[in-house]
Amino acid sequence: MSEELQLDQNTLVNAWQQELPVYLKPGDSAQVQADLADPKGLRVHINAAGRQFYSFDFYCSYLDQRELQVNLVDVERDGVTVDEDHDVIQEMTAHYVRNIHECGQALQRYTNP
Structure with a gap:
């Protein structure tokens, strides 16, 4: 049985914002924000490098200290939703x-002290 996850969402968002670009392809960019409705949730927006102008929105939620659930919310191409x-x-x-x-594995120092 896992322990209840206790985390400072702002600290976690800042850590994600700094660490996630390390795991992306050169030219990709990401923005990470707290999910205001879920203290264990993050919103991740990734702009893919290249001329296709794809962007991806993910909802990430910590199920416990070690497990991160990642769900695709939306994919857009040049601002228009596309078929996923x-x-x-x-x-x-x-x-x-x-x-x-x-990235979540690398940031376990924040979620599994």
Whole structure:
């Protein structure tokens, strides 16, 4: 049984904002914000590098001290929502989910003291 997660959401957001770019491709950028409705949640927005102008929005929530759940919320291309079932989008989404989980592992010092 896992212990109740106690974290300072602002500290965690700042740590994510600094650490996540390390896990992204050169040219990609990310913004991380606290989810105001969930003290264990984060909103991650990633702008993909390249001429396609894709952006991805994820909702991330800590289930416990070590487990992070990542859900795709939306994918846009040049500001217009696109079909998430396209193979290229699926591959990019899987890549970013992996990046987010890797970053979450690196930041366990904040969630699992």
